[in-house]
Amino acid sequence: MIRDLSRNEHPALLKEIPDAPKRLRYEGTLPIEGNKLLAVVGSRKYSAYGREMCETLIAGLADSPITIVSGLALGIDSIAHRAALRHGLQTIAIPGSGLNRLVIHPHSHANLADEIVANGGGLLSEYDDTMPSGAWAFPRRNRIMAGMCHATLVIEAEKKSGTLITSRLATEYNREVGCVPGPATSPTSDGPHMLIRLGAALIRDHNDILELLGLKRRDENPTLLDIEELSEEEKIFINLLEKPLAKDDLIQKSKLDTGSASAILSLLEIKGLITEEMGEVRKTF
Numbered sequence: 001m002i003r004d005l006s007r008n009e010h011p012a013l014l015k016e017i018p019d020a021p022k023r024l025r026y027e028g029t030l031p032i033e034g035n036k037l038l039a040v041v042g043s044r045k046y047s048a049y050g051r052e053m054c055e056t057l058i059a060g061l062a063d064s065p066i067t068i069v070s071g072l073a074l075g076i077d078s079i080a081h082r083a084a085l086r087h088g089l090q091t092i093a094i095p096g097s098g099l100n101r102l103v104i105h106p107h108s109h110a111n112l113a114d115e116i117v118a119n120g121g122g123l124l125s126e127y128d129d130t131m132p133s134g135a136w137a138f139p140r141r142n143r144i145m146a147g148m149c150h151a152t153l154v155i156e157a158e159k160k161s162g163t164l165i166t167s168r169l170a171t172e173y174n175r176e177v178g179c180v181p182g183p184a185t186s187p188t189s190d191g192p193h194m195l196i197r198l199g200a201a202l203i204r205d206h207n208d209i210l211e212l213l214g215l216k217r218r219d220e221n222p223t224l225l226d227i228e229e230l231s232e233e234e235k236i237f238i239n240l241l242e243k244p245l246a247k248d249d250l251i252q253k254s255k256l257d258t259g260s261a262s263a264i265l266s267l268l269e270i271k272g273l274i275t276e277e278m279g280e281v282r283k284t285f
Contacts, residue, residue, distance in 0.1 A: 025099055025125050044074045061206050
């Protein structure tokens with residue numbers, strides 16, 4: 001049954017944004033109390049890599065107190081909803097239309113909407129139930145996704161896409177943004193790579209998502225444990241880090257040029273072997 005949410009039932013974070021919706025229509029089960037809300041957004045024209053990453057990341061979140069929020073659209077949105085359903089995570093869809101199945105957008109996802117509701121999730125819209133979708137509706141829908149969620153995860157997006165509207169709004173609302181890197185030659189990598197360069201978190205696996213949401217990581221050991229597999233330059237830094245060092249001191253002690261040293265340190269951080277905190281670099285093992 002579709003109903004108006006009372007003001008008290010509006011998602012807590014959504015109430016904080018400057019252009020919060022005054023009215024919300026809802027069908028299904030409200031977000032589980034205490035769950036972290038993760039918006040998953042991405043390209044409609046996804047690649048096999050994008051699909052695999054979306055499914056793998058959400059599978060890794062099984063049994064976590066997380067609700068997956070997306071826009072019911074073609075592409076990454078529907079992949080995220082279906083992966084959440086498959087792995088027992090609550091999911092909420094926010095279409096760019098009313099919630100009546102005659103107008104729900106896209107109409108091919110009416111059955112997916114039914115499945116979401118039947119499995120303990122929900123549908124949310126600020127529009128009248130029979131309001132059809134329109135190009136103007138999607139940016140407004142995106143602000144709800146960004147505003148109600150603790151973090152937004154971007155999986156594949158071209159430089160000019162609605163996905164980047166959601167990530168920009170999330171930043172404006174002081175929410176976390178994480179991006180999955182992709183092949184450098186793919187146009188759908190342009191958006192995530194740009195956001196990472198601007199400071200978004202690099203997401204490699206589900207543990208990075210848990211950290212993005214302020215939850216405990218499940219990997220107690222670094223990603224790469226066999227030190228012998230490291231390059232000679234990488235070993236230089238590992239050997240120097242018997243105790244934490246300031247980054248500038250570490251680079252100076254390595255006797256490598258600054259550009260090469262910075263690249264190697266970035267690679268070691270991606271591999272999970274080092275971290276930088278309070279201006280100092282330290283090993284994670």
